[in-house]
Amino acid sequence: MFGCGSSAECVLDSDCASLAQRCEAHACVPLGGPPVDLGSADLGLPDGAPTDGPRVDGGPPDAGPPTDYRGHFTAETSPGRYAVSADFMETPPTPPSLCTTHDEGPCSVTLCAAGTSTSIPHGAGSLMLTGGTADVSIAANADETYTTSVGGGPLFAPAAVLTFEASGSDTGVPAFSGTVTAPSAATLTTPSITDATALTISRTDDLALAWAPSGPVGTIDARFFALGSAGEVAIARCRFPTTAFAGTVPAAAFTDFPVGVAGGYSFDIEAETELALAGHWNVTLTARSALATPSGISAGAANF
Numbered sequence: 001m002f003g004c005g006s007s008a009e010c011v012l013d014s015d016c017a018s019l020a021q022r023c024e025a026h027a028c029v030p031l032g033g034p035p036v037d038l039g040s041a042d043l044g045l046p047d048g049a050p051t052d053g054p055r056v057d058g059g060p061p062d063a064g065p066p067t068d069y070r071g072h073f074t075a076e077t078s079p080g081r082y083a084v085s086a087d088f089m090e091t092p093p094t095p096p097s098l099c100t101t102h103d104e105g106p107c108s109v110t111l112c113a114a115g116t117s118t119s120i121p122h123g124a125g126s127l128m129l130t131g132g133t134a135d136v137s138i139a140a141n142a143d144e145t146y147t148t149s150v151g152g153g154p155l156f157a158p159a160a161v162l163t164f165e166a167s168g169s170d171t172g173v174p175a176f177s178g179t180v181t182a183p184s185a186a187t188l189t190t191p192s193i194t195d196a197t198a199l200t201i202s203r204t205d206d207l208a209l210a211w212a213p214s215g216p217v218g219t220i221d222a223r224f225f226a227l228g229s230a231g232e233v234a235i236a237r238c239r240f241p242t243t244a245f246a247g248t249v250p251a252a253a254f255t256d257f258p259v260g261v262a263g264g265y266s267f268d269i270e271a272e273t274e275l276a277l278a279g280h281w282n283v284t285l286t287a288r289s290a291l292a293t294p295s296g297i298s299a300g301a302a303n304f
Contacts, residue, residue, distance in 0.1 A: 067092050069122075071173060071283040073164050075129055075136075075155060075180075076268075078290035078298070082155035084129050084136045085148040088173045088281070089119040107238035107253040114231030121145045125167030125175065132156035144172060156182045156287065158215060164273075164285045174278050180287045183271040184215025186242060187292040194294055198301040199265050203257070207249040209267075211291060213242045218269040221288070222249060225265075226304055228258030242269060257304045266299035267291040 071088035099112040123144035129136040132155045138146050156162060160182040168175025190210035191199065201207060201224060211220060220240040227233055234257040240247035257263070270288040277283060290298040 067280075069279065069281045071124065071281060072286065073127065073129075073166070073283060074286040074288060075132070075162060075164075076288045076290075077132075077155040079154055079296065081150065081152060082132075083148050083150045084127075084138060084155075086124070086127055086138060086146040088122045088124050088144075088283070090122055091119045104236070104253040105238075105250045106240060106247060107236045107249060109253050109256070110233075110235045110237075111256055112233040112235075114228075122172035123169045124173035125169050127167075128165045129162060130165075131160055131162040131179075140169075144169075156289075158182055158184045158289070159217065162287050173281050173283070176275055176277055176283060178273050178275050178283075178285050180271050180273045180285050181217060182287045183218025183269045183289055184213055184242060185289065185292065186211045186213040186218070186220065186269045188267050188298065190246075192294070193297050193300075196295075196297060196300060198303050201254060201263075201265070201302050201304045202251060203254050203304060204251055206251050208246070209240070209249065210246040211242075213245070213269075216243055218242045218271045218289075220244075220247065220291075221266075221268045221270050222247075223266045223268075224249075224254070224257075224263065224302060224304075226257045226261055226263035226302075228261050232258060234258060254304055259304070263302040263304050264300065265302040267293075268298065 068091040069089075070091070071086070073086045074084070076083045076085075098115045098117065099110055101108060101110045103109070121144045123140040125140065127138040127146065133153070134151065134155065136149050136151075136155070138149050140146060162180050162182060163177065164180065165177045166173065166175055188209070188211050190208055193199065209220070209222060220242055222238045222240075224236045224238075225234065234254075236249070236253040236257075238247070238249045238253065268288045268290055270286055272287075273285040275283045275285065292298070
């Protein structure tokens with residue numbers, strides 16, 4: 001009779017055919033210490049190493065990385081325009097993601113290869129934003145995505161309490177409701193943006209930021225992106241406490257950005273609320289305001 005794998009069954013060590021074996025979990029296994037499961041086949045380590053010989057794993061199969069269930073419901077405003085957008089995505093652990101993310105100081109840098117996303121959209125029913133200058137509702141499309149709702153003029157003022165609601169879906173994201181206190185106003189003083197000329201970002205020198213806030217609520221959010229000629233994308237998102245009045249974007253954040261291609265930037269102040277829902281869903285509610293500048297421009301083209 002045979003037990004685990006192809007090893008003979010045993011009760012005592014003496015039941016094994018060789019003195020170089022011992023009885024472990026009713027199976028004869030080589031001596032050399034307790035078996036260790038590294039999540040892969042024996043790596044061929046020298047005699048006496050923990051993984052020498054066949055692995056015996058009495059537990060369940062290794063689970064691997066979990067599926068990510070993440071949603072975003074965002075309200076953005078500037079003096080002349082507003083936008084309300086949402087997405088709720090299931091991202092399986094396999095096949096491997098097309099994107100990688102790493103930190104460079106206060107910045108999170110995401111690099112994505114050209115290709116088709118493996119994320120699966122899910123609906124959350126009808127969405128409603130209230131508490132601003134206008135109520136905004138968004139219905140789910142047939143493919144469970146959401147079309148951004150845009151309008152003219154500012155959508156909310158600093159310190160406004162915005163309510164984000166979803167009616168929920170039986171097969172997607174459950175119903176939810178949450179509030180976000182809109183961020184304080186802030187004025188960008190460095191770098192100087194006086195016209196619509198593309199902002200030049202150095203790959204060798206750090207980028208200094210400075211701002212003058214009029215209140216304590218929110219986080220300064222500086223974003224930069226570039227789209228490569230082969231369809232690859234690089235994004236750097238750098239965040240600073242609004243009460244710091246200044247921050248530095250390290251040049252290393254742009255090391256892997258595509259060279260000589262189109263790019264852009266945006267400077268905002270934002271406030272967020274995180275919701276943990278049933279079904280492993282995590283939803284971020286965001287109120288984002290454009291930073292004031294002398295020219296009224298807080299987003300545009302960038303050269304890296």
